Amino acid sequence: MDLSLAPPSAAVLSFAEEVGATGPVAVLGGRTHWHVAGELDAGARLVRAPSGIVAHEPEELIVRCGAGTPVGELTEALAEHGQMSPLDPASPDATVGGVLSVGYSGVRRLRYGPVRDLLLEARYVAANGELVKAGAPVVKNVTGFDLCRLLVGSVGTLGLIGEVVLRCRPIPAATRWLLSVDADPWVTRRALFGASAVLWDGNTTWVLLEGYAADVDAEARVLSPSFTEVAGPPPLPAGVRLSLAPKALRGLSASVLGGPFVAEIGIGTVHVASGAPKVASSSNSSGDARVAMLNRELKAAFDPTGRLNPGRRP
Amino acid sequence: MSPSSPELLAELRAALAPIRVLDSPFEKVLYARDASAVGYAPPGVVCLPLTTAEVQACVRIAAAHGRPVTPRGSGTGLAGGAVPLNDPVVIVTTKMNRLVEVDEDSRTAWVEPGLLNLDLSRQVAHLGLHYAPDPSSQQTCSIGGNVASNSGGPHCLLHGCTSAHVLAIEVVLADGSVCVLGGPEPDAPGYDLRGAFVGSEGTMGIATKILVRLMPNPPTIRTLLADFASIRDASAAVSAIIGAGILPAALEMMDANCIAAVENFAHAGLPLDAAAVLLVEVEGLAAGTEIAASEIVAQCRASGARAVRVAATVEERMLLWKARKSAFGAIANIKPNYYLHDCVVPRTKLVEVMEKVVDIVESRGLIVLNVFHAGDGNLHPLIVFDRREPGVEEKVQQAGKAIIEACVAAGGVLSGEHGIGLEKRDYMALVFSAVDLEHQQRLRDVFDPARRMNPEKVLPTGSWCGELHHVPEGAWI
Known part of the structure; x- marks a missing residue:
């Protein structure tokens, strides 16, 4: 009956093996936003997610690629078929997985929406080393809870993204x-x-x-x-x-x-430009403490030993 | 249904107002199901709060009496998501229906969950704005229900579904606490709890206030109706349009059975001898919209369209959409009962899956109408039947299961916009492994560790212990 339980690729399996089940670990991407979510604990082992385009399906407006793929490489590959996936990082050296994990949207958000709306499927390695699939390679999907959106902006603290399917769009003329x-x-x-x-x-x-x-x-x-x-x-x-x-x-x-x-x-x-603005980012005023508790409990539920990207928090 | 204890009723009536706590047998059956035929369970008591504080009170009183809670909006859901299982306190948000505040700088609005989808667009129309997700039930479905289901609609092809239009949600959690998930700022601190909550089908809490994104009304809209001699040609046109780099606002297909049913009802001038029609809409600035419309006409003709009609007036356009969105009501002329499916397949598999669907249904002597969001690959086979015919319900159920399996085999998923609810809960193992499901369960348990919110929905019971590939008969009732 496992009709659509498409097996993970060899690259993702070997990524999961490399992440393993024990010891502090973090994914090294393009190092373009290495310090944005706190300093990584010095003892964390660094791993790299698989890199490369697995399949671009222009008629489906989707692309599957390794999370370690540099965005510049993805952009070039999609452009061959007149498409793009507007991740829009500041540097093309940023990796797809890095952009999603940090969760920063580019300046074209007004038209294309936030990056969290681009992720259709993610294969990630859980804290115990198991591979998990969230979402599916289709453009519209409400099958189960939305773990994809939860992963975006989670700075690798809930699971380590190995492979993704992203939504594409036509490049504007x-x-x-x-x-x-x-x-x-x-x-x-x-x-x-x-x-x-x-x-x-x-x-x-x-x-x-x-x-x-x-x-x-x-x-x-x-x-x-x-x-x-x-x-x-x-x-x-x-x-x-x-x-x-x-x-x-x-x-x-x-x-x-x-x-x-x-x-x-x-x-x-x-x-x-400066490091010390006098305006603080706004945050939820009501129920702040309850939201903080949900955040802590979520981290504890997905990474009970705190081994994923230790020292960082979204 | 067990009678509610006098203490429970007394506490709820003291917290709300006696008139907004319902427990007469007649009233309770009104809340026993949603708009689908999936499940039926008259609840013990139904509450109609007016404020967030009243919702909190209902949740706390239910907890104190050891009763679960089933949140409910307008009850237009199609997956049995609002069926009150395990004798819950039902909390209906329809009386919380105000548009609270519009911020034109941000193009956002805070709304209460009971506000109807179409009423929201009507109330901001004078500002030149609208709310983009447009389920066919938009005249009666509520924004709170849309959030629970991550609802779609024809125009989600271009603009995305509900999650892409919800920026923040004030929620009452299972413990009765209130907090705001997300915020008006672009990147709220912490995890995207907002994203996790949208589409959680009432299992993570009750939305009591929602910050939605509003879109500017397009200056130009072109609506086209293309007439095809085969579903294969119409499907080829769908791929050709997308492949040509055009992303229409909506791209819908109706098959011959559906055309006949809706034409009889809506009188929109649909071609009764067509095997399929595509309803395509493009919107935007004048020049680009005309370019896209002519390109769509060309692609349809190249794919074998017999005729392509462009709606000449607003009235004609509205009539075409009325036909599309009334498919549901029109079927009553054929048979009294229906079972509406909702699966997604890759666009390039549309033809293959459509042929299978027709074969699956017709080989069982049943009638199927197809009306669906072709641009998204989101199929909606609508099986019509008469419950009074002996053995027909079993056939419908078998056909439903076979349709789901055919979609999944083609690389699709269980639901594009209706949700899992009760209907597809036991099919989840077709698309997710035990580990995948266990991670979804963890997320739910962070919000509601005792699993008191809308129990028995979405995730198969026992998902954490590996009993997965058992799909019980009778999931569809």
Whole structure:
């Protein structure tokens, strides 16, 4: 009766063997966000997840690949068939598994949604060394509880992702970045039907338009005449990444934040240069303690001995 | 059903108001099932709270009396998820139905769980916004129920299902505590508990307030109806459209039986001699939408479409959608009972699985109508029957099981949008190993260690002890 219990690949099996069942262990990806979720305990053994594209199925809009695949390699492979999976890390050296584990979305989130919506299936190694499958290689699925979304952003503390199936999309036909030094980013966002990104540093507003060339040009005409063509987005300050309610971005300034910043309008992510912003990331006000308890109990349920990525927490 | 103790009733009536605690036999049978034929169990008592505090009170009183809790929205579910098993206190959220607050900067809104899906879109329409997931039951299903089921709908092809549109959820947990999972900020601290809760079918708590994402209304919409002489051609067109790099907002198929049933009901001018029609919708800015629409026309013609009609007016478009979304009601003209399935297969397997489905059903002398989300590979075979015919229910049940097995064999899953509930609980081992299921159980147990919330749903009982490949007869009732 095990009709769809497709066996895991040899690469994933050997990854599980390498992770084993005992001792502190962590996955080494592209090392692009190695320090974001706390410092890894010095004694942890480092392993690498399998790398490489297993299968890209353009008609299904899905791709299966090893979690250790560099995003740059994935992007190139998908582009051969006119598709993409908008993980959008800052560096193409980041691995697919690393981006998912850290859970940071790229600047095109306004159009494509967060990275957590891209993961359709994950094969991960549990704390006891067993292989677990979450989700399935189909684009729509409510079969059982959503362990995939739980894994995204869990910084490898619940299970170590070995192989994934990601949702793909067609690459937009046209792409234009524009900037203005005197436009109001809020007015700009409202004026547009479907910007892929609206970025703001307190003075300058950048807009990314994607889609059919005729649509992109039509949207560009809606923008105030002060907008001019630019090659790409500004460099994103890499000091601190704040996560704020989108409306809290009104009134942000470099002096409040303690340094230069780029804010994602409509999303709430703020990239700040300095290490000590005076604005804290917002958090749940009611039931904070209960949520913290759920987080602790979840970690204990999935990794009772705390061997997975010790020292880190989401 | 055992009568509820006088103490339990008295405490609930003191906490809510006597009129919002129901226990008469007539009232209780109204809450004995959902919109499917799966399961029937009149509950001991039904509560209709108005506030989060009242929900908390109901949960705490139930716990003190050792009774489980079954949350319920509008009762439009199709997998038996709201069937009150183990004599629970049923907590119905339909009276908590306010749109609490809209934030235009964020394009989000806080809503209460009983707010109806379509009412939400209507109430934000003046802002040029709407709520994207649109189950066919959207006139009657609630946002809280949508969260429990991670509901889909035709337009989820482009925009994603409920989870992609829910940013935060205020929940009452099994211990009566209240907390907010997720938040208005893009990356709430900690694990994605919000993501874990969406689609948990009432087994992890009760949503009492939900922060939803709203989408701008598209300036241009084009709706096309393509007429095919075979399901094979129509399926080829689905693959051709996706393969051409077009992601329509919706891409739906109806077969000849379904066309006949809905045309008789909706009078939308559907071609009665077609073997299949595709209903395709593209939306966005004017120029791109026209380009996509002409490309879809070309792809349909190249795949053998006999005719492609583009809805010329808003009224014509609405009529086509009325036809699509009324498939359910239309079948009453054929037979009094139905069993609606919900499986997903890879798009490229549509033809193969559709042929199997028709064969499985017709070889048993039954009638099947197919109306489904072809773009997602999400099949909805609808078997119609008359319960009074001797032996028919067994045949329907056997056919259902064979359909599920055919979908799974093609690399598919048990459910695309209706959920597992009671209906498919005992089929979970077809797609997940004992270890996979045990991990899902761990997640549930973190939220509800005593398994008091909506007991006996989603996960097969005994999933932790390896008794997995036993699929009992009678899962479908």
